[in-house]
Amino acid sequence: NAGVTQTPKFRVLKTGQSMTLLCAQDMNHEYMYWYRQDPGMGLRLIHYSVGEGTTAKGEVPDGYNVSRLKKQNFLLGLESAAPSQTSVYFCASRQGSEGVGTEAFFGQGTRLTVV
């Protein structure tokens, strides 16, 4: 019972390099999210998706792009990494917007360092 799986778990990038973080969920959830977590700032929403083929911007979308080509996968891309993108990234998913469907499930996080 995998739930939400993020890869990779750790990564070090040089400034200007690109990379893609993968989030995969096996619960057939409609909604998926990417957050970044920085000390004292909680979790800030980067991008989200309400279904296959859809994406939308969250609070802090600059410098990131996303894609949801398959319902189970939500990819977060950094085209040209900057030190300000050093953070822990979390993916989450949930079934929908009503009642029990609002409960979100989280991956274990990806610790990214940009040097």
Place this chain on the structure above:
Amino acid sequence: AQSVTQPDIHITVSEGASLELRCNYSYGATPYLFWYVQSPGQGLQLLLKYFSGDTLVQGIKGFEAEFKRSQSSFNLRKPSVHWSDAAEYFCAVVPMDSSYKLIFGSGTRLLVRP
């Protein structure tokens, strides 16, 4: 502005003491309300949730939370804290008028004294 506020950045309690973590929200209609816990180096785990009905909700690990509409609050409580409760706790909401969103407070880090 719509927001979720956790006014305490850090809280330290002695093992066996009671605990209350504060959460206030600012939304027109009462949102869905959640508390999550994050142990060091881990993802987030749901402790409890409030959708409607009884304003005192029970969660896992002996936690409970009380919804108070008049105060726009959803405070988390535990009668007797264990050393293993040391973690970061996040309050979160799903707003009724934009239910695709999941908004988090800034978190409260709980330290437990032996």
